[in-house]
Amino acid sequence: MREPLTAESRPLLPPFCRLHEDRVRGRTVLLAPERVLFPCPTSLLVLARLDGRSLSEVADGLCLEFAAPREVILGDVLGVLQDLADQGFLEERTP
Amino acid sequence: MTLQPPIGLLAELTHRCPLRCPYCSNPLELTRAERELDTASWGRVFREAAELGILQVHLSGGEPTLRPDLEEIVARARAAGLYVNLITAGVLLNVERVARLKEAGLDHVQLSLQDVDPASAERIGGMKGAHAKKLDAARLIREVGLPITLNAVMHRQNLDRVAEVVETALAIGAHRLEIAHTQYYGWALVNRRALMPPREQVARARAVVDEARPRLKGRLVIDYVAPDYYARYPKPCVGGWGRSVITVGPDGKAMPCHAAHTIPGLVFDNVAERPLAWIWRNGPAFEAFRGTDWMQEPCRSCERREIDFGGCRCQAMALTSDPTATDPACSLSPLHDRLLALADADSLGDPDFTYRRFMTRPPVASDELSPS
Ligand code: SF4
Numbered sequence: 450m451r452e453p454l455t456a457e458s459r460p461l462l463p464p465f466c467r468l469h470e471d472r473v474r475g476r477t478v479l480l481a482p483e484r485v486l487f488p489c490p491t492s493l494l495v496l497a498r499l500d501g502r503s504l505s506e507v508a509d510g511l512c513l514e515f516a517a518p519r520e521v522i523l524g525d526v527l528g529v530l531q532d533l534a535d536q537g538f539l540e541e542r543t544p
Numbered sequence: 545m546t547l548q549p550p551i552g553l554l555a556e557l558t559h560r561c562p563l564r565c566p567y568c569s570n571p572l573e574l575t576r577a578e579r580e581l582d583t584a585s586w587g588r589v590f591r592e593a594a595e596l597g598i599l600q601v602h603l604s605g606g607e608p609t610l611r612p613d614l615e616e617i618v619a620r621a622r623a624a625g626l627y628v629n630l631i632t633a634g635v636l637l638n639v640e641r642v643a644r645l646k647e648a649g650l651d652h653v654q655l656s657l658q659d660v661d662p663a664s665a666e667r668i669g670g671m672k673g674a675h676a677k678k679l680d681a682a683r684l685i686r687e688v689g690l691p692i693t694l695n696a697v698m699h700r701q702n703l704d705r706v707a708e709v710v711e712t713a714l715a716i717g718a719h720r721l722e723i724a725h726t727q728y729y730g731w732a733l734v735n736r737r738a739l740m741p742p743r744e745q746v747a748r749a750r751a752v753v754d755e756a757r758p759r760l761k762g763r764l765v766i767d768y769v770a771p772d773y774y775a776r777y778p779k780p781c782v783g784g785w786g787r788s789v790i791t792v793g794p795d796g797k798a799m800p801c802h803a804a805h806t807i808p809g810l811v812f813d814n815v816a817e818r819p820l821a822w823i824w825r826n827g828p829a830f831e832a833f834r835g836t837d838w839m840q841e842p843c844r845s846c847e848r849r850e851i852d853f854g855g856c857r858c859q860a861m862a863l864t865s866d867p868t869a870t871d872p873a874c875s876l877s878p879l880h881d882r883l884l885a886l887a888d889a890d891s892l893g894d895p896d897f898t899y900r901r902f903m904t905r906p907p908v909a910s911d912e913l914s915p916s
Pocket residue numbers: 777778842843844846847848849850852853854855870871874875876877
């Protein structure tokens with residue numbers, strides 16, 4: 450992903466980055482090339498919803514579920530995902 | 545201190561290799577093919593590893609693609625729930641093999657790069673035609689949709705071409721580029737005179753990387769492993785001894801680090817004889833330098849002792865003959881100035897390599913900083 454993420458971006462985890470139920474540590478981890486990430490609960494909520502939807506739609510969904518202001522939620526979504534995008538752990542589906 | 549579960553398993557499937565890089569970290573005495581663990585044993589090791597908390601396996605060597613059962617090994621690692629990374633020089637891969645590895649569940653390929661100049665790459669690896677084969681392999685790997693980390697091992701004889709290394713990573717469609725300076729133990733220590741870069745050359749390479757990183761943000765992640773002789777503090781070697789990784793050698797020997805065999809007196813358990821969990825928790829080699837109790841000054845009272853764990857034990861051994869010494873690469877080591885002087889002198893040394901061979905002993909004594 451070359452551009453900074455926006456509300457219109459439709460990022461996805463690429464096939465080589467997998468969420469994995471780690472039974473030994475009792476948490477969900479993100480397995481990526483040469484890295485194991487231990488995403489925070491917020492990141493996991495967001496990651497679980499990435500299916501080609503725009504981040505605007507992801508934020509809408511989370512708003513309903515968590516009754517929080519949309520700008521705050523969208524800010525959080527962009528925040529947790531930009532970091533993953535910069536490390537090459539997100540891709541955008543070409544339309 | 546409670547012991548956290550390990551994260552990674554380095555599975556050295558074989559010591560055999562078509563290349564003979566002069567910085568190879570494999571033992572000077574290699575394990576012969578007939579003593580290599582079989583497919584089923586690796587499968588069992590992977591299941592034990594996953595139960596212990598290991599999440600990723602790095603299939604390495606030697607050259608792991610020399611194992612005819614590599615596809616089956618990949619499949620068993622995936623079945624155990626591990627993320628599977630293949631560390632290869634790529635020179636033996638063809639289109640069918642790459643497709644079968646992908647089919648078996650391979651997640652990622654780490655492709656080594658000896659140089660960008662074909663003649664130099666072939667001189668370093670000691671194999672004709674290797675560079676062209678590697679570039680072909682990169683294309684095949686990308687065509688099946690597997691991600692590549694290009695791993696370029698840098699030293700005086702290729703460091704001036706670091707900008708072209710970055711270009712090569714982009715050209716082959718690598719996701720990550722790891723620019724790693726040679727670590728001086730094993731064969732690299734034997735060849736230090738031919739490999740050690742002068743400090744000005746390191747500074748120039750660093751500037752190239754610093755310029756490329758922000759420019760390529762979002763396209764290529766660049767990791768840079770500084771040459772530790774010239775750094776202020778050492779790296780936390782293997783994330784700390786017995787803290788996050790296990791290496792299993794071709795014959796099943798379990799080691800805290802892939803170069804731990806260079807430390808005399810360590811007793812390694814074998815996965816054929818004991819459960820991996822037992823070895824991880826109680827194996828004497830894993831216990832040897834775990835935590836901080838084994839440390840001497842200046843590490844013992846240093847505030848960084850749980851950040852870098854005193855640096856590399858193998859390097860401390862190689863340079864001082866004492867594996868509990870502070871890594872002389874650390875600027876706080878009393879031997880650091882002498883190490884820098886050695887490095888400076890070596891950086892002007894003869895460029896000829898001593899090549900890796902089967903069953904030979906190192907031609908130079910290595911305990912050059914030890915009290916005589
Ligand atoms: S003295 Fe030891 S613990 Fe302190 S920085 Fe150096 S190697 Fe690390």
